[in-house]
Amino acid sequence: MNFSIVGNGPFVGLGQGAPDCALCGNAGCAFRGFLPPPEAIRFHDLERGQHLDCREGACLRFWSVIDGCAATSTWFRDGRRQILSIERPGDTICGSMARENSEQRLEALTDCRICEIDLSPWADDLLTNLEFLTVVFRLLHARLEKTIAHLSTMGRLDSHERVTYFLADMAARRSRPDQPVTLPMSREDIADYLGLNADSVSRVMSRIRKSKLVRFTSPTEYTVPDMDAVARRLPVAIPKPADAFAAVGGPVQ
Amino acid sequence: MNFSIVGNGPFVGLGQGAPDCALCGNAGCAFRGFLPPPEAIRFHDLERGQHLDCREGACLRFWSVIDGCAATSTWFRDGRRQILSIERPGDTICGSMARENSEQRLEALTDCRICEIDLSPWADDLLTNLEFLTVVFRLLHARLEKTIAHLSTMGRLDSHERVTYFLADMAARRSRPDQPVTLPMSREDIADYLGLNADSVSRVMSRIRKSKLVRFTSPTEYTVPDMDAVARRLPVAIPKPADAFAAVGGPVQ
DNA sequence: CGCGTAATTGAAGATCTTCAATAAGGGTGG
DNA sequence: CCACCCTTATTGAAGATCTTCAATTACGCG
Secondary structure, X not given: OOOEEOOOOOOOXXXXXXXXXXXXXXXXXXXXXXXXXXXXXXXXXXXOOOXXXXXXXXXXXXXXXXXXXXXXXXXXXXXXXXXXXEEOOOOEEEOOOOOOOOEEEEEEOOOEEEEEEEOHHHHHHHOOOHHHHHHHHHHHHHHHHHHHHHHHHHHHOOHHHHXXXXXXXXXXXXXXXXXXXXXXXXXXXXHHHHOOOHHHHHHHHHHXXXXXXXXEEEOOEEEOOOXXXXXXXXXXXXXXXXXXXXXXXXXXX | OOOEEOOOOOOOOOOOOOOOOOOOOOOOOOOEOEEOOHHHEEEEEEOOOOEEEOOOOOOXXXXXXXXXXXXXXXXXXXXXXXXXXXXXXXXXXXXXXXXXXXXXXXXXXXXXXXXXXXXXXXXXXXXXXXXXXXXXXXXXXXXXXXXXXXXXXXXXXXXXXHHHHHHHHXXXXXXXOOOOEEOOOOHHHHHHHHOOOHHHHHHHHHHHHHOOOOEEEEOOEEXXXXXXXXXXXXXXXOOOOOHHHHHHHOOOO
């Protein structure tokens, strides 16, 4: 079978300049420009707490968040959870995760709508398709970079630094820079993302609030009056606002 | 320019069945089967503690460990270090790491010999080269899986579990299953890999030694009498011996 | 207004780090 | 071959950090 592809070079018609995904209408979808066969597409409306299993069809199943907030996570036998990434509308997730080590999920942190693109029936064609490999390559690459940054953070920042970095990162990655930042997930979720527990997250946030580094208008909404002051408190650079998208849509090199 | 490629399909001539790398002679090199232009190849003999900067030419510079033990790491402004991965002979590293966040290095944990393949001058050709993208895709994929496993470990295992997992992992990944396991790096290096400090690593290892889960014949050599007993102490599965290579050489799906 | 969920906070306990002292190896020169 | 030195590893004790547990407060929703 063939995919309709906008443009005709490997980097043409995909990524930043392409129209919104023809099927899910998602402006950030890594597959906008592609026209996958309709039978590959399926929508999931998940309520908060529900999840999809991500291991089957590794590398050829994709999920694009249309609305709400989702997360990829690993679950250990004994119920421990580690959130690997937080996904907002426009983010596309590729199912290539650690296979046997533990259970991998795509979870709904809020009620959310997910567009699933399951291309595994067309594996033979796609694995020799240059455009496809390029898109997947970018997805993998962006995800690897984020995961490495996350790993460094977890290994070598203390709780105060981790929460500070998290708040700054969420501020940098938000879609509307003119609006206050909203946290669409619980303290528990933040804790599982940062390798802490919910009480510690809450306690550290209170300290940050009292230090006036961040102004909370509610437990889930805040503004950062002085991002440079935040940056000075951290031994690592805070991602720039553009990075979130550029990592997927930008040139490979 | 063209690369000589053994075989003619996208999955033919590369990966598991291919001959050793024609240039570096490395049986594990992800580029065995490829015949890169000689001017792309450069050897580095690093003494323990020396390092290469990994950020330039992201995705098109590669390093293959020929001999010794190396590690990829991030360094923060204030000198904190996080080791991202430990690389042994046969491992190939792709330079696609977090770009601006902090300094990225390939470090020699022991004296070691590295084969550098810098393909960035041929970017235009390679980014449309199916075989090349397939190899890089596998490298990225394998690295992402390892990094995700590492991240989960760091976030949700305590010091005792992390060290136990580390010892089991090193045992599973060693090249000679009939020989005792050797640790070619210092306690400090292990600590920076596990997000602990050297004293804690040493203390935990002593506890593990006393529990007889592991038999140390020296600070850097040990055997695992009962791997199942080790597995029962951990909430995650220990990678199987074959996994280390299969992740790169095996089929994509 | 009342209820249920989530967030906050304090106090006690567990874990991990820091600091300092000691022990173990490896290499070098006598 | 041995003595010495230097680096690394080990270990104990004190301190910092993070978690656990319990109590309280805040918030959203009927």
